[in-house]
Amino acid sequence: MKKSVALMVGLRYTGAKKSNHFISFIALVSMIGIALGTIVLITVMSVMNGFQSELQERILGMVPHVVVGERGEGVHDWPEVEKQIVQHKDVIAAAPFIDTQAMFKARGNTRYGLVQGVLPEKEKKVSIISDYFIAGSLDNLKPKEFGIILGIGVARSLGVSMGDKVTLLIADGGTVSPAGFAPRQKRFTVVGIFEVRSEADSMITMIHMQDAAAFTRKGQLVSALRVTTNNVLDAQWTAYELRNQLDDKFYVSDWNYTHGTLFKAIKMEKTMMGVLLTLIVAVAAFNIITTLVMVVNDKQSDIAILRTLGASPATIMKIFIVQGSLNGFIGTILGVIGGVALAINLPQVVAFVEQLFGVNVIPGDVYFIGFLPSELHWDDVILITSVALSLTVLATLYPAWKASRTNPAEALRYE
Incomplete structure (x- = not known):
């Protein structure tokens, strides 16, 4: 029963019209940041996969194994x-x-x-x-x-x-x-x-x-x-x-004598790009901390009333975990949808930009291949989604714990 109460109140806090518009703005920024970080991470990983696959097919298809x-x-x-x-x-x-x-x-x-x-x-x-x-x-x-x-x-x-x-x-x-x-x-x-x-x-x-x-x-x-x-x-x-x-x-x-260094470099770059872009998602996710801390301060009287009605500290903690996680969940899902769509259509998007502005994004005489490849791997999408959701849940723990430590008497003293 307590779980359903925590879920119901957490969703109500998220969907209710907030009197403090600054809190709403911070929550929206964190949600957009998570979505953009997820989009960029999925797209870059797909491009790196595409480069690795195309280089393996086109370069190693022409040089002797x-x-x-x-x-x-x-x-x-x-x-x-x-x-x-x-x-x-x-x-x-x-x-x-x-x-x-x-x-x-x-x-x-x-x-x-x-x-x-x-x-x-x-x-x-x-x-x-x-x-x-x-x-x-x-x-x-x-x-x-x-x-x-x-x-x-x-x-x-x-x-x-x-x-x-x-x-x-x-x-x-x-x-x-x-x-x-x-x-x-x-x-x-x-x-x-x-x-x-x-x-x-x-x-x-x-x-x-x-x-x-x-x-x-x-x-x-x-x-x-x-x-x-x-x-x-x-x-x-x-x-x-x-x-x-x-x-x-x-x-x-x-072929490792002539091109092995290239493929090792691509593998290392893919790993490093994944780590660096994950930090972008982490920064956006930890904006949730700011949002929830402000919400907790704004909801002191509500927390005190819930405590006096019998809600345990664990229930209070779950309420704010639900609220913060929902923002992260929405941002992650929007990012996954946008990232998958962009990764699948990236070659066409780049070709359109090249035709529109008369530029060559990937010159064949400069790079090893003359176009921008993209290859979506669903295991990468699952990993990125899991990491983003984990970071958002992790970001809710401290504000939720702080809310659970609220003293009802102190919160209601000046009400």
Whole structure:
């Protein structure tokens, strides 16, 4: 019965028209603060989740999960090495490649980047590039036809499109004369353009592996073999097992050597952002303390009357816990609704803002991906909701305890 009385009186105090408008204003501010803090926290966590997911898909989809190479100039008998690699239970496929750094020239423009010589039929099994072509395809790479596939960033900086000519200059196999060093150069025809919307768009180009072998004078050698695993996050363990499986003349590395720091930084940033934004919710929640302290002072006579009618200190305490918690509950629910709605529609909102003001919020040539991703995880929403509600309940304890300690005789002395 006491619980129902505490609930009824607490709800009545919350819903009743307050004579002190300043108390009402403070209560409204705390409610809005909790809602805004919850919205920001859910949205930022979703953006961090989106960045982590998109980077994992787009960057780790383009870079090798594991690289197997031979110490020295390159891998000699790559088909035999491939047979040994694919026997591992966690390996999906392996593909040879020849890579070299190059300078690209076209229409008076120059660009520096990486050239990869690949076998199209094998590259499809170890890379996501086939899903991101905006013109042409991997199948357009034919041996001895000297075709080249460009990332959209490279194509734009050179001002070229399908069918245009691009001159490649490389230092490998260059000639030295009294006039100085002359790099090797060869004209290629653009047969494909891809857009992964990551750093690969402005760095990576592809040619057929036979053309790359002829251009770099590697003969039958390949630079290394690219390996795709079942679980990219466990690639380091697969690399460790392959290292023990192969001869000592081979070296094995995984993506953690090149991009591991990036993903560790994202994980740390997500944790730190969560902690810092939780403090915003905490500040708003503890505004409830101010509100309830003022309410307790304003309701001294009411508390005294309830005590004289038989209400216990525990009942008085529950009344004010209900009142303060209800403000926090309403603010949290409004924040969750707003945060979930914003997180789900954030890419569209950002795209609208970019189109409206003609700006690029996430430039692809500056960041690792060229758009603002958002991925809502319901476990994050549940955690944020639980933390916000816990903080609001915690904030009510002291004012409620103070109310329960009110002496009826003292409170009614001057009434």
